[in-house]
Amino acid sequence: MDIQSFFVYGSLKRGFLREGAWPYPPLHVRVGCIQAKLFDLGPYPAVILSNPSDSPDDCVIGEVWTIAREHILKTLQVLDQVEGFELDRHDNEYLRTVVEVTLESGDRVQAFVYEYANRDRLANCRQIVTDATFGSSKCAAWPDSLARVPQSFKDE
Secondary structure (H helix, E strand, O other): OOOOOEEEEEOOOOOOOOHHHOOOOOEEEEEEEEEEEEEEOOOOEEEEOOOOOOOOOOOOOEEEEEHHHHHHHHHHHHHHHHHHOOOOOOOEEEEEEEEEEEEEEOOOOEEEEEEEEHHHHHHEEEEOOOEEEOOEEEEEEEOOOOOOOOOOOOHH
């Protein structure tokens, strides 16, 4: 498997509720951004990937976790379960896909990301506005000042 990185933008980030779900420690964690829209689902966020030519200002900041090659398959299994994704299921909450991530250095890497599958539900959810800074750009980041961040699993 060539891809060793995961772009995370919510509760899997360092310091948040699901950080402990990672089965292995990362080789490193870097800040990056993707072309996407970010939504607040209550206790966690969702992204919908954007086409840069259609929406050049859509930017979401997150973390890029790079995992040792020998740990990728197990990490995929664990994170798929956390995100409610199964390859052959048609009612996934999230879909695992690959996205290009721009790092703070300007370098670009390919990473797995979990994109929200139920776009119809997002019509009733708040879109998080671009109020964080990434280089010279304004981007969306979770949590923002209006987000409800769970401190335990019972708060979800």
